[in-house]
Amino acid sequence: MSENKTTLTDAVHDLLKKAIIEQALTPGMRLPEDTVGEQFGVSRTIVRHAFVRLEHEGLIATRRNRGAFVAEPTRDEAQHVFEVRRCLENDVIRLLCQRMPASGYERLEAHVRQEEAVKGKDGPVSIRLAGEFHMLLAELTGNPVLTRYVSEVVLRCSLIMSLYARSHSSDCAVDEHSQIINAIRTGDASRAINIMEHHLGAVADRAELIARPDSIQSILSHYGKELAS
Structure with missing residues (x-):
């Protein structure tokens, strides 16, 4: 080509x-x-x-x-994707607690500021930025294989939410993104994983077919x- x-x-x-x-x-x-x-x-x-x-x-x-x-995706497929995503993102957090790059926190906080800027204003952009935050976390591990897999499941979750989600709350997403950053900064992997589990669980719980x-x-x-x- x-x-x-x-x-x-x-x-x-x-x-x-x-x-x-x-x-x-x-x-x-x-x-x-x-x-x-x-x-x-x-x-x-x-x-x-x-x-x-x-x-x-x-x-x-x-x-x-x-x-x-x-x-x-069927509901079974959606469940499988979310199960894989939780496993992958927990490992992302463990790795970042060990080896966050020098510019990592600055990049994450800049992304959260972008999310704050569109909160309550542009639903589609808010949804995209929310997914990109998780891709950025994976990228910062420095592991390209993990980054590729996380990016794929995040994209599939965006598609799943388009099919099944009742609503999208950017307020909760941005707040929890900041909490995840702070927990990683202190090296508290358990706390960061707990926040991530709650965060992803809340996303997975919003399931209802919508059509446009x-x-x-x-x-x-x-x-x-x-x-x-």
């Missing part, structure tokens, strides 16, 4: 992922290659490459003779403007 195609594939992949994480593209929504290509101004080949990556990440599913759809009728054209027209800029 040429460098230009790779760059375009990356851009389309990232924008579609953002639309899924921000719960604009909802589970079960069909993603026609031609519609996606038209909205982003790219070829169907570029769209197909982006779809392959999203499918590997568990964010979309392709069905024979029907095309691509935003993935619809927006068309894919109207959703992607918004994200396509980012590609054009």
